[in-house]
Amino acid sequence: MKHKIIAGLFVFLFLACNTDFNTKQKDMKYQSSKKRLKSKKKGLTPKTKANPIQEESSTNQKEDHDTAPKNTLLNDLRNLIDKAHANNEKYEKKLKEEPKDQYGIEAFKNLGWSSSPGEKVTADTERAKRYRKNTYSILNTIDDNQLKKFSEIVMLSGQIQGIFNTIEAIEYTLSSLIVPSLYPKKGNLEKLEISNLEKLKDSFEKVLSIKTTVSKMVHQLLLDYQNDTNQIKTDENKLKSHADKLFNQISEKKKEAEKLKDDIFLIINNI
Template sequence: MKYNIIVSMFVFLFLTACNPDFNTNQKDVKHQSSRKRVKSNQKRLKSNQKGLKPKTEVDQNQEANQNQEADQNKITKNTLLDNLRNLIEKVNKDRKKYVKRLEEEPLNQYGILAFKELFWEGTQDKAADNIEKAKIYRQRTYSVLNDFDTNEFKKFSKITMLSKQQQGLFNSFNSFGATIEDTFVFLLNPNKKDNLEKLEISDLENLKNSIEKFLSIKTMISTILTQFLLDYESNKNFIKTDTSKLDFYLATISNQIEEQNAEAIKLKNDIFSIENFKSY
């Protein structure tokens, strides 16, 4: 038995001598594993930071986008200003033309005999008279017939005098001519022209659209009247040989002018109501 105890002690000492760093190795394993986890976490942190940008870079991008938007707005505004200036110049030329026709009006008033037939109710004042309201009436007529050559005025007047619709037709000219003059004078005001650049883009767009539609109505009526002369010469629908047909044709034209004048008045009011435009 003593022999067995000695052998057992010898085995124990031998095993202890072979594994002196057993606990130390475990500690090292744990330490190395911990370092690996820290390193791995650092890698993930760096990876996540790749999706972030420095604040200065974000600010620079925002500033670049704002500058790009400002440049685009400037281009849009300049284009609208150019279009509006061209439209207003057309308005200016049109008005100069019909004003000049009144200023250079011959004694026979271009042969428009209808002026001698038209009186103001309750008075003896005629549209042909040399008085202010008669001059205004004639100028409004010239504004509607602005695309006609003056040598066509006499022919047009003679045809309308064959019809019972002469007074209604010329009065529709007077109504539409008043709308034209009011709108043109408003647009040609020097203060309005000089201050266009102060308007916002939305106001410029609204103004441009309204002027274009207004001028389109004016062109439409001029086309209708020009077509009337052509139809009369060709005796279309017998309007040259049948006065009842002529009456119906001219009554239709009068109604068309009144309807279009109502639309023109709405556009005039739209132009006048642009807050930042009327205030200048």
């Protein structure tokens, strides 16, 4: 009996010690977890504050990127306008320096205005001088010493009014765009949106291209006559047919130029 009591005491003591050990282990695990959690929190990288200088630099770069295409358009368009204006001034000067026979263009003596029967293109009036200046400008591909011959060919063809009035009207369309409109307003073009600048540049380039094309077409009449192409030099009827065809072609170009002029005015009228 005594031995049983002693054995029971040992068992009780063992169990008590084991329970205390397990509790300490749990406490140790809990404390260790808390330490690890704190350690992880300390290791977190704090949020970086925005740098005002970097933000401003980024904004400026974006603005530069956005304005670059517009600046390119503006520069290209202004260069076109400057060149066209310089060309117009060139023929203003040529008008002032024209010889008394007006480069031998006899056709001028047969051209005038129905509203003023006595006024011919050879006159010293403002509109007569403007007419001659515009004609000289569009005949720019023909040498001065060949202008007389060109005039004779047109007179022989029977298309004096048709050809001369049409080429003068095309140049008038261009000069009326440059002098009173585009050139004075070129400093305000930045007020236009990019889409309108693109339309303006495209339309103006087309007008300039029409002038170049028509200048080559009328020069070709002179060359074809000199080379007797399709017998237009030796057969007057064939010359007339050739000139009629030329008149119809340049008349279409005149309509194109006038339509483009209207499109341009719609864009620039409000600047």
